[in-house]
Amino acid sequence: MDIKHSTFKGGIHPSYQKELTKNKVLRPVSPPETVVIPMSLHIGAPCNPMVKKGDLVKVGQRIGEPNGFVSVPIHASVSGEVISVEPRLHPNGQKVMSVVIKNDMQETISEEVKAKGDIDSLSPQEIKDIIFNAGIVGLGGATFPTHVKLSPPPDKKIDFVVLNGAECEPYLTTDDHLMNEYPEKVVHGLQAMLKVLGINKGFIGIEDNKPEAIEAISKAITDNDQIEIYSLHTKYPQGSEKQLITAVTGREVPSGALPMDAGVVVSNVGTAAAISDAIKTGMPLVERIVTVTGSAVKDPQVLTAKIGTMVRDLIEECGGFSEQPEKVINGGPMMGIAQFSIDIPVIKATSGILCLNKKDAYVKEPSLCIRCGKCVEVCPVNLMPLYISEHSLKGDYDKCKSLHAMDCVECGSCSYICPAKRTLVSSIRVAKREIVANSRKGK
Amino acid sequence: MNEQFLTVSSSPHIRASHSTGSIMRDVLIALTPAFIAGVVFFGINAAILTIVCVLASVATEALIQKFLLKREVTINDWSAVVTGVLLAFNLPVSAPLWMAVIGSVFAIAIVKQCFGGIGQNFINPALAARAFLLASWPTRMTSAAFAVDAATTATPLALIKGGGEAAGGALPSYMDLFMGNVGGCIGEVSAIALLIGGIYLIMRNVISWRIPVIYIGTVAIFTLVFGQDPIYHVLAGGLLLGAFFMATDYASSPVTPKAQIIYALGCGILTGVIRLWGGYPEGVSYSILIMNVAAPLIERFTMPKIYGEVKDNA
Numbered sequence: 001m002d003i004k005h006s007t008f009k010g011g012i013h014p015s016y017q018k019e020l021t022k023n024k025v026l027r028p029v030s031p032p033e034t035v036v037i038p039m040s041l042h043i044g045a046p047c048n049p050m051v052k053k054g055d056l057v058k059v060g061q062r063i064g065e066p067n068g069f070v071s072v073p074i075h076a077s078v079s080g081e082v083i084s085v086e087p088r089l090h091p092n093g094q095k096v097m098s099v100v101i102k103n104d105m106q107e108t109i110s111e112e113v114k115a116k117g118d119i120d121s122l123s124p125q126e127i128k129d130i131i132f133n134a135g136i137v138g139l140g141g142a143t144f145p146t147h148v149k150l151s152p153p154p155d156k157k158i159d160f161v162v163l164n165g166a167e168c169e170p171y172l173t174t175d176d177h178l179m180n181e182y183p184e185k186v187v188h189g190l191q192a193m194l195k196v197l198g199i200n201k202g203f204i205g206i207e208d209n210k211p212e213a214i215e216a217i218s219k220a221i222t223d224n225d226q227i228e229i230y231s232l233h234t235k236y237p238q239g240s241e242k243q244l245i246t247a248v249t250g251r252e253v254p255s256g257a258l259p260m261d262a263g264v265v266v267s268n269v270g271t272a273a274a275i276s277d278a279i280k281t282g283m284p285l286v287e288r289i290v291t292v293t294g295s296a297v298k299d300p301q302v303l304t305a306k307i308g309t310m311v312r313d314l315i316e317e318c319g320g321f322s323e324q325p326e327k328v329i330n331g332g333p334m335m336g337i338a339q340f341s342i343d344i345p346v347i348k349a350t351s352g353i354l355c356l357n358k359k360d361a362y363v364k365e366p367s368l369c370i371r372c373g374k375c376v377e378v379c380p381v382n383l384m385p386l387y388i389s390e391h392s393l394k395g396d397y398d399k400c401k402s403l404h405a406m407d408c409v410e411c412g413s414c415s416y417i418c419p420a421k422r423t424l425v426s427s428i429r430v431a432k433r434e435i436v437a438n439s440r441k442g443k
Numbered sequence: 444m445n446e447q448f449l450t451v452s453s454s455p456h457i458r459a460s461h462s463t464g465s466i467m468r469d470v471l472i473a474l475t476p477a478f479i480a481g482v483v484f485f486g487i488n489a490a491i492l493t494i495v496c497v498l499a500s501v502a503t504e505a506l507i508q509k510f511l512l513k514r515e516v517t518i519n520d521w522s523a524v525v526t527g528v529l530l531a532f533n534l535p536v537s538a539p540l541w542m543a544v545i546g547s548v549f550a551i552a553i554v555k556q557c558f559g560g561i562g563q564n565f566i567n568p569a570l571a572a573r574a575f576l577l578a579s580w581p582t583r584m585t586s587a588a589f590a591v592d593a594a595t596t597a598t599p600l601a602l603i604k605g606g607g608e609a610a611g612g613a614l615p616s617y618m619d620l621f622m623g624n625v626g627g628c629i630g631e632v633s634a635i636a637l638l639i640g641g642i643y644l645i646m647r648n649v650i651s652w653r654i655p656v657i658y659i660g661t662v663a664i665f666t667l668v669f670g671q672d673p674i675y676h677v678l679a680g681g682l683l684l685g686a687f688f689m690a691t692d693y694a695s696s697p698v699t700p701k702a703q704i705i706y707a708l709g710c711g712i713l714t715g716v717i718r719l720w721g722g723y724p725e726g727v728s729y730s731i732l733i734m735n736v737a738a739p740l741i742e743r744f745t746m747p748k749i750y751g752e753v754k755d756n757a
Contacts, residue, residue, distance in 0.1 A: 014457060170457065242750060255751040326450050333456040340451050354456075361450060363458050367520065370463055370562040373698030377651075381750040386698065404749045412455035419461050420562075426453040 003218060005208075007233035008243040010380040012413045014236055014334070016209065017171045020293045020300045026177045028287075028304040029317050031105055035078050035308030036088050036345040037063065038096040042137040043144050044070030049099055055082045058110035060284050063099050072135045072145045077286035077306035080104035091330040091337065091344045098345070101308070114282045119188075124196045127279070131196075134278035135285045135348075139270035140164055140239070141331060143349045146271055150196045152260045159263040161193050162248050163272055165206040165213065166232055166239030169332025172291045172352040175269050177302045179206065179213035182273055183220035189272025190227060192279060197265065202227045203248045204269070209234040236334060237411035241266045243380050255407050270351075290346055292318045296325035296355035305346045311353055312342045326361035329354040334412045364421045375414035375424055381407050385414035385424040392431035397438060400431035408432065463561070467521035469649045473640035474528050474688065480623045480633030485536035489629045493531035495540050499547035500527035507556045522561050526550050529569035532630020532684060533728070534576075538583060546572040566735040567692045570728045577728075598626045599679035600724040603671070620678035631681040641687030650691040653700060654707045658686040661711020669719055682714065685727035695735040701745040702738070709734045709741075 040046040047064030051057060057076040064074030080103045087095035116122065116130050132147040152158055163186065167175040179186060190202045204221075206214050208231045221227045230248050232238050242253045244266060251262040259266050274285045286307055293300035298319030305314060311328070315321065329336035330344070332352055375385035383404055391399040405428055414424040481489040504523040508516045530546050550572035555564045577584045599615055615625045623633025631637075644650045662682055663673040676682070690696060690710050697706050710730045717726025 012459070014459075246750075252751045255749065257751070327452075327456060328449055329454075329456055333454075335454050336456065337454070338449070338451045338456065340449050342449075356456065361456060363452075363456075364462060367463055367517065368561050368563075370466075370522075371693045371698055372466065373693070376698050376747070377700075382747045383749060384698065384747070404752075407749055407751070416455050416457065417459050419459070419463050419466050421458060421462065423453065425455070429453070 003214065003229055003231045005231050005233070006205075006247040007235060007238065008247045008380055010378050010382070010413070011235040011237060011243075012378050012416055013234075014170050014416060016234075017293075018173050018176070018209065020171065021173045021291050021302050022176065024173075024300065024302050026181055026289065026302050026304065029306070029309055029314060031078065031103055031107075032306060032309045032313050033103055034083070034310075035101050035103065035306055036098050036310065037074060037077065037101065037308040038088065038090045038098045038345060038347060039064045039074060040090065040092075040096045041074055041135070041143065041307065041348045042070075042072055043142060044068065046097065047071065047074045049085050049097060051082045051085065051099060053082055053084055056080070057082060057101060058108045060113040060282075060286060061110040062112065070145055070148055072132055072137060072147070073284075074135055075284040075286050076101060076110075077308050078103040079106050079108040089341055089344050091339060091347055091350065093337075093340070109283075112282075113284070116279045116282055119192050119195050119279065122195075122279070124198060127192050127196050130278050131192075131275055133284070134274070136271060136274050136278060137285070137348050138268055139274065139288060139348060139351070140268035141335070141349050141351055143347075146267065146275070149265055149267065150193060152197075152265070156260045157263055158197050158199060158260060158265055159201065160249055160265070161190060161197065161199070161202045162244060162264055162266045163190050163202065163204040163269050164239050164241070164244055164266055165204055165210075165217070165269040166244060167210070168207060168234075168236045168239040169334055169336070169352070170236070171293050171354050172332045173293075173302055174289045174291045174351045176210045176213050178270055178273055178289055179210070180216050183213075183216040185273040185276040186217065186269045187220045187224065187227060187272075188280070189275035191224075192275050193265070193267065193272065194226060200226045203230055204228075205230040205232050205238075205244050205248050207232050207234045207238055236413065237380055237409070240380060240409050240411055242409060255404070285348060288346070288348060288350065290314060290350050291352040292355075293352065294325075294355040295357040295360045296321050296323055298322040305350075307348060308345045310342075311339075311344050311346065314346065314353055315342060315355065321355065323357050325355045326358040327354075327356045329356070334416070335410065366422045367420045369420055369422060372419060374417045374419065378413040378417045380411060380413065381409055383408060385428060388431060389422065389424045389427040392427040397431050397434040400428070401435050405431045406435060463520045463522070466649055467525050469644065469647050470525050470688070471521065471528065473643045473649075474525075474532070474630070476636035476639045477532065477630045477633060477684070478528070480636040481532070481536075481629040484623050484632060485629060489531075489536050492534060492536065492538060492540070492543050492629065493528060495543045496531035496534075496547050497524050497527035499544045500524065500530070500551050503548050503551040504556070507552060508560075512556070517561065520561065523551060526555070526568050529630075529688060530572050533569060533573040533628050533681070535584065535627075536629055538576075542576060542580060542583065546576050549575050562694045564694045565739075566732050567689050567695050570689055570732055570735075573728055574732060598724065599675070600718065603675070603724075614675075617674060617678065620675070625679070628681065628684075631684040634678045634683055637683040637687060641683065644687065644691075650687070651700075651703065653703045654691045654696060654710075655686040657704055657707035658690055658710045658714075659683070661708050662714050665712060665715030666719070669715070671719070676715075676718065680718075680725045681727040685731055686710075689727075690731045690734070692735075695738060697738045697742045697745075699742060699745060699747050701747065702741045705741050705745065706734050706738055709737065
């Protein structure tokens with residue numbers, strides 16, 4: 001198989017720290033005593049709980065009813081008794097209505113879960129329904145419902161599906177392990193997506209710091225002339241949707257538009273594997289791979305965890321904290337969200353739990369901008385972060401808008417590279433929020 | 444283990460290891476070979492003058508920040524040290540110490556702090572101070588001052604301007620220019636020392652290659668086109684010091700690649716014009732100062748095209 005090489009303009013080379021978990025064997029977490037399943041596991045309207053205290057549920061049983069088009073059902077990840085339906089802390093920092101299930105350790109599988117046949121015998125609409133019913137969302141972190149992504153309006157012609165296996169976030173080896181262990185699932189899921197869209201060209205892009213994954217996927221597509229693999233230069237944010245599209249297809253997503261406007265659908269490799277499971281075994285998305293890593297964890301691991309497993313249990317599984325953690329981050333160090341509690345559940349977006357000690361989490365106080373221009377050099381969107389930030393801090397959001405603040409992908413490369421340690425991306429986020437708020441007011 | 448005190452902040456959660464201070468220290472490391480060359484060719488006075496400039500610059504910055512602005516004193520970012528060294532490098536070794544002090548105070552107090560401190564100065568502080576001294580005490584700052592021995596040695600560029608050997612002095616060889624065995628300011632004479640420092644800065648990613656390479660290249664081509672010896676023009680005078688260390692000053696040069704290219708071209712052409720037809724033998728300082736002033740304008744007219752930008756078809 002021919003492997004093509006590519007990359008994008010700009011970007012940074014942070015210390016990757018992937019060796020902490022790179023060679024660990026992927027294994028399941030010991031069955032949790034209880035799981036807490038929030039009714040908001042995707043972008044879009046939260047689900048309505050379909051069970052009440054005292055109900056008995058089985059693995060894969062639907063417990064959350066979707067609400068609107070941009071929403072997917074939610075399923076029980078363990079079998080047992082619902083002990084409460086109440087608001088619980090969510091990784092987004094808010095309390096969200098959640099179903100708490102006491103695990104009976106029987107792993108009784110719901111009757112709803114059965115194999116759906118093979119792609120050739122299923123119609124595109126049937127596959128799309130399977131994807132919706134399995135509660136599949138983008139597992140890269142955005143958790144956008146996949147069936148919506150696969151339903152472009154009729155005037156948008158899709159030419160390619162690009163699977164994102166870049167995993168450019170430092171520390172995380174979630175997708176790396178997935179591609180190594182289950183390359184055939186990734187390829188199968190991609191074929192299903194191609195069938196839904198009625199097209200025959202798919203790409204898988206992987207950063208070249210994962211040679212084993214590239215080899216595993218290459219082997220899995222040997223006899224497949226629909227799918228091509230791209231070895232991407234290891235550089236952050238290679239896995240950013242727009243940057244990946246440009247690296248692989250040479251196309252640019254127009255400013256303010258979506259990938260489908262460039263004729264491309266992008267999806268994470270984990271999402272493709274989940275689609276494969278939903279078709280082959282009928283099991284909805286009730287577990288995912290999570291990298292638990294960082295300097296404050298005793299024994300970093302890559303674990304398959306039931307959705308709803310508490311982060312505290314995951315850390316215990318890794319031998320607990322090795323020292324006082326300064327930061328616990330849901331996701332990677334570049335775009336992940338710092339948590340104030342470890343009593344939060346694993347959700348569909350949890351690609352990693354990163355625990356940093358004081359030394360690794362230390363950031364100097366910001367000082368004055370020296371206009372070195374490094375933020376301009378690394379910005380993958382070609383923005384001038386120093387000026388957007390300057391105007392944002394002054395409250396001149398109109399000026400931020402004219403400097404294209406809305407095109408910022410919030411990758412954080414500017415803040416990372418800034419020698420004066422200015423919090424550039426944060427102030428650009430503020431500007432984006434204000435610009436959106438102002439335009440709503442204008443209407 | 445107490446996880447009640449987790450720090451919560453906005454991403455990214457990791458940062459590059461460099462800092463303003465480490466960048467300024469890199470600039471000082473890059474200036475060290477030229478400093479050594481200065482001391483070798485001009486004697487211990489070169490070192491004394493440099494130290495006085497550094498002390499005066501740092502003291503001015505600290506005093507202004509502490510007593511006048513009542514702000515945090517930021518001399519530990521090393522930027523005042525860099526300004527001091529660069530100013531000294533632009534003085535003849537015979538410059539009196541009081542002049543060094545006046546220049547340093549002017550550079551820091553007027554050019555840097557009056558406009559808001561680090562990153563805000565619209566022109567290069569060391570060069571502005573040099574221009575100020577040149578205007579105030581021209582005889583002490585120009586040819587007459589470049590005394591190496593008892594005899595006065597004109598700078599190489601003054602020699603060509605004056606008609607070369609016909610004017611009395613013998614033109615120095617390429618080798619002397621390359622090593623630094625010529626008349627001139629403390630930090631500008633040794634081409635090899637400046638090249639080593641410049642390459643170090645580019646390798647350490649402190650500066651990009653664009654400004655120095657395009658600036659020097661433009662001067663070479665310009666002088667060649669007008670029938671002069673380009674190698675001589677590149678090696679002699681303050682071009683290498685200016686191109687690697689002064690024109691690349693962060694605050695007073697443009698931040699975008701396209702603007703940097705135009706800025707460097709402008710520096711090169713102006714230097715050529717002043718050297719060939721201007722009243723001064725040397726044109727590097729004024730060229731850079733003029734382009735410093737033009738930098739914001741160049742930036743405004745060369746806004747980078749962003750990813751996915753659609754042309755307005757209105």
